[in-house]
Amino acid sequence: MLRHREGDNELPDSSGHFGPYGGRFVAETLMSALDELTRVYEDALDDPTFEAEFRTDLARYVGRPSPLYEAKRFAASIGKARIFLKREDLNHTGAHKINNTIGQALLASRMGKRRIIAETGAGQHGVATATVAARLGVECTVYMGSTDIERQKPNVYRMKMLGAHVQAVDSGSKTLKDAMNEAMRDWVTNIDTTHYIIGSVAGPHPYPAMVRDFQSVIGEECREQCLELVGQLPDVLVACVGGGSNAMGLFYPFLNDINVKMIGVEAGGEGMQSGRHAAPLNGGTPGVLHGANTYLMADEDGLILDTHSISAGLDYPGVGPEHAYLKDTGRVTYETVTDEEALQAFRLLSACEGIVPALESAHALAQASKLSAAGDVEDVIVVNLSGRGDKDLETVARMDGVEL
Amino acid sequence: MSRLKSTFDCLRQRGEKGLITFITAGDPSLSATVPALTQLADAGADVLELGVPFTDPEADGPAIQRSSERALLNRVTLRKTCEQVALFRQHNEDTPVVLMGYLNPILALGIEQFAKLAHESGVDGLIVVNLPPEEAGELSAALKPRGIDLILLVAPTTPIERIEGLAQSCSGFLYYVSIKGITGADHLDVKDVEHKVASIKLTTDLPVSVGFGIKTPEAAAAIAKVADAVVVGSALVDILGGEKELEEALSDLYELTSALKRSIREC
Numbered sequence: 001m002l003r004h005r006e007g008d009n010e011l012p013d014s015s016g017h018f019g020p021y022g023g024r025f026v027a028e029t030l031m032s033a034l035d036e037l038t039r040v041y042e043d044a045l046d047d048p049t050f051e052a053e054f055r056t057d058l059a060r061y062v063g064r065p066s067p068l069y070e071a072k073r074f075a076a077s078i079g080k081a082r083i084f085l086k087r088e089d090l091n092h093t094g095a096h097k098i099n100n101t102i103g104q105a106l107l108a109s110r111m112g113k114r115r116i117i118a119e120t121g122a123g124q125h126g127v128a129t130a131t132v133a134a135r136l137g138v139e140c141t142v143y144m145g146s147t148d149i150e151r152q153k154p155n156v157y158r159m160k161m162l163g164a165h166v167q168a169v170d171s172g173s174k175t176l177k178d179a180m181n182e183a184m185r186d187w188v189t190n191i192d193t194t195h196y197i198i199g200s201v202a203g204p205h206p207y208p209a210m211v212r213d214f215q216s217v218i219g220e221e222c223r224e225q226c227l228e229l230v231g232q233l234p235d236v237l238v239a240c241v242g243g244g245s246n247a248m249g250l251f252y253p254f255l256n257d258i259n260v261k262m263i264g265v266e267a268g269g270e271g272m273q274s275g276r277h278a279a280p281l282n283g284g285t286p287g288v289l290h291g292a293n294t295y296l297m298a299d300e301d302g303l304i305l306d307t308h309s310i311s312a313g314l315d316y317p318g319v320g321p322e323h324a325y326l327k328d329t330g331r332v333t334y335e336t337v338t339d340e341e342a343l344q345a346f347r348l349l350s351a352c353e354g355i356v357p358a359l360e361s362a363h364a365l366a367q368a369s370k371l372s373a374a375g376d377v378e379d380v381i382v383v384n385l386s387g388r389g390d391k392d393l394e395t396v397a398r399m400d401g402v403e404l
Numbered sequence: 405m406s407r408l409k410s411t412f413d414c415l416r417q418r419g420e421k422g423l424i425t426f427i428t429a430g431d432p433s434l435s436a437t438v439p440a441l442t443q444l445a446d447a448g449a450d451v452l453e454l455g456v457p458f459t460d461p462e463a464d465g466p467a468i469q470r471s472s473e474r475a476l477l478n479r480v481t482l483r484k485t486c487e488q489v490a491l492f493r494q495h496n497e498d499t500p501v502v503l504m505g506y507l508n509p510i511l512a513l514g515i516e517q518f519a520k521l522a523h524e525s526g527v528d529g530l531i532v533v534n535l536p537p538e539e540a541g542e543l544s545a546a547l548k549p550r551g552i553d554l555i556l557l558v559a560p561t562t563p564i565e566r567i568e569g570l571a572q573s574c575s576g577f578l579y580y581v582s583i584k585g586i587t588g589a590d591h592l593d594v595k596d597v598e599h600k601v602a603s604i605k606l607t608t609d610l611p612v613s614v615g616f617g618i619k620t621p622e623a624a625a626a627i628a629k630v631a632d633a634v635v636v637g638s639a640l641v642d643i644l645g646g647e648k649e650l651e652e653a654l655s656d657l658y659e660l661t662s663a664l665k666r667s668i669r670e671c
C-alpha cells in the first residue's frame with residue numbers, strides 16, 4: 001500500500017519535517033510547485049486508480065517482484081550468516097531507481113507537465129528517468145557532472161539512445177551535487193512546463209517522503225518473501241546510502257519490527273581519516289543544502305566539501321533527511337565501507353555467484369561480509385542489491401590496468 | 405530608525421526611485437571590496453547588496469556563480485564578509501548594506517552569533533535565497549531585536565494569498581524576483597512586472613524592489629517606473645570579474661552605476 005499502514009512511522013509532519021530535519025529550504029519561485037506536487041501526490045495516495053497504475057507498471061514494465069535470492073557460496077566464503085540478496089539489479093534498467101521514476105512519471109502526467117528533468121550521478125537515475133520519459137513521449141534533460149560522465153560512459157550513451165539530452169555540468173566539483181544545483185536552476189526557469197524527478201529521498205518536501213513511498217515496494221516484497229522463504233523476518237537489513245533511497249525503500253516497511261536490525265552503509269572512500277569520503281552521517285554535521293536540513297559534509301564556515309567515492313552514485317555530500325532522523329533516534333546504524341573493501345566485495349560476488357553488482361551495492365555487500373566474519377551466529381542478513389555493475393566495468397577494468 | 409527605512413523614506417519624499425547594487429564580497433579580491441562598495445555608493449547606489457560567497461549557489465546564474473567561485477578562491481567567508489562591512493562603515497555611516505546569500509554559512513556560524521556579528525559590523529538587512537518564511541522563525545527572532553531587516557523574496561509564481569503573509573514576516577523592503585529563473589537571466593518582461601508589483605502594492609506598504617535580469621540603464625528605467633527600487637547585480641559583477649586591472653574596473657563600475665542612477669532619476 002502506498003498509504004502508510006496504521007501504526008507505521010507517521011513522519012514527516014505536515015510541513016515535511018522528520019524531527020529537526022527535512023523541511024523546505026528553497027527559493028521562493030519553487031514553493032508553489034512544491035505545494036502543487038504535494039497536493040497531487042497526496043491525492044494520488046488516496047486514489048485506487050493511481051495505485052493500480054503504479055502496481056501494473058511495476059509488474060509488467062519493471063518486472064517486479066524482484067527475487068530474494070540466497071547467495072550461498074558468497075555467504076559460505078565469509079562466515080556463518082545466511083546472506084540473501086534483494087535483486088533490484090534485475091529490474092528493467094538495472095537498478096532500484098526505476099521504482100521511483102515510474103511513480104513520479106505518473107504524477108507528472110497528472111500535472112500535465114510535458115518536460116522532465118533529472119540529476120544523476122552513476123547515471124542509473126538518469127537512465128531510469130530517460131526511460132519513463134521515452135515511454136511518455138515527453139522531452140527529457142538529464143544533468144550530470146562531467147567527472148561522472150567520464151566514469152559512467154555506458155549510461156551516458158544509453159540516455160542519449162533513449163532520446164534524453166544529457167547536459168554536462170562543469171561547475172564546482174563536477175559531480176552529483178553540482179548536477180543537482182543545475183537541475184534546480186533549470187526547474188526555476190521552466191517551472192510551468194517541467195517536473196523535476198529527484199532521484200533519491202533527498203531535496204525539499206515532499207520528495208523525501210514521496211520517493212520513500214515509491215521505493216517502499218522493495219521492503220514490502222522483501223518482508224513477504226523472507227517470511228515465505230525462511231519462515232522469519234530478517235535479523236539484519238543492509239543497504240548502501242548515497243541519498244538513501246534504496247535504503248529507505250528497504251527499511252521503511254520494517255521500522256516497527258523492533259527486532260530487525262538495520263544498517264545503512266556510507267561511502268568511506270579512502271578511509272574516514274583521509275577526509276576523502278562521502279559519509280555525512282559518519283563524518284558530517286547538520287546543515288542545509290538542496291532544500292533540506294540534514295547531515296552534510298561541510299567545513300566550519302558552512303561551505304560544502306568535495307566528496308570522494310569510487311562509486312558515482314554515493315559521491316554526494318548530503319543524505320536524505322529521514323536518515324538523519326533515524327541516525328539520531330538510533331533506529332538505524334550507519335557504517336562506512338572503503339573503496340577498497342567495496343571493490344573486494346564486487347569481485348567476490350561476481351566470482352562466487354555470477355552476479356556483477358553495482359559499486360554502490362558492493363558497499364552494502366562488504367558491510368554484510370564484515371558482519372558475518374565478525375560474529376559466529378547464523379543470522380539472516382538481507383542485502384539490498386540496488387543495482388547491477390555493467391556500468392562500472394570500465395572503472396574496475398582501469399584499476400586492473402585494462403582499457404576497455 | 406533603520407538605515408533602510410530612512411533611505412526609502414528619503415527616496416519617497418524626493419519622489420525618486422532607488423538603485424540597489426549587488427557585488428560579491430571578496431571578488432575579485434578581498435581588498436577590492438571596500439573600494440568597490442565606496443565607488444558604488446559614490447556613484448549613487450542607494451542600497452548596497454553584498455553577496456556572501458557559497459559553494460552551491462543554486463539560484464544564481466553563471467555570472468554570480470563565477471563571482472562566488474572567485475571569492476572562494478580568496479577564502480572569503482561569512483565572517484570575512486562581515487569584517488568588510490565593518491571596514492566600509494568606517495568611511496560610510498549612511499548607505500544601507502544588505503547581505504545576500506545562502507543559509508548554511510549562517511547555520512555554521514550559529515544564528516545568534518551571526519546576528520550579533522552582523523549587528524556589530526553595521527549590516528542593515530539580510531536576504532537568504534533558500535530560506536522561505538516558513539523556516540525563518542529562529543533567524544527572524546535573532547535579527548529583529550538588533551534592528552536588522554529580514555528581506556523576503558516574492559516570485560512570479562507566488563500566489564497573491566501568500567504575498568500577504570510574506571509581507572508580514574518581512575521588513576525593510578520586499579524583493580520581487582522579476583523572472584522565473586536565476587540571476588542574470590535574459591527574459592525580462594516589463595508588463596508582467598508592472599502587473600505583479602501593482603498587486604503586491606495592494607497588500608503592503610513596504611517598498612518593493614525588483615531584481616534578477618536587469619542589466620542596462622534602459623531596463624532599469626523601465627522597471628523603475630513601476631517599482632520603488634531596481635536591483636542590478638550580474639552586470640556589475642561581470643565588470644569586477646573581467647580582464648581589466650582593478651583601478652580600471654572600479655572606474656567602469658562607477659560609470660555604469662552613475663548611468664543606471666541617471667536613467668532611474670529621469671524615468
Ligand SMILES: Cc1ncc(COP(=O)(O)O)c(C=O)c1O
Pocket residue numbers: 095096121122123124125199200201240241242243244245246247312313314358360361386387388
Ligand atoms: C545502483 C545504485 N545504488 C545506490 C545508489 C545510491 O542512491 P540511493 O542512496 O538513493 O539509493 C545509486 C545511485 O545512483 C545506484 O545507482
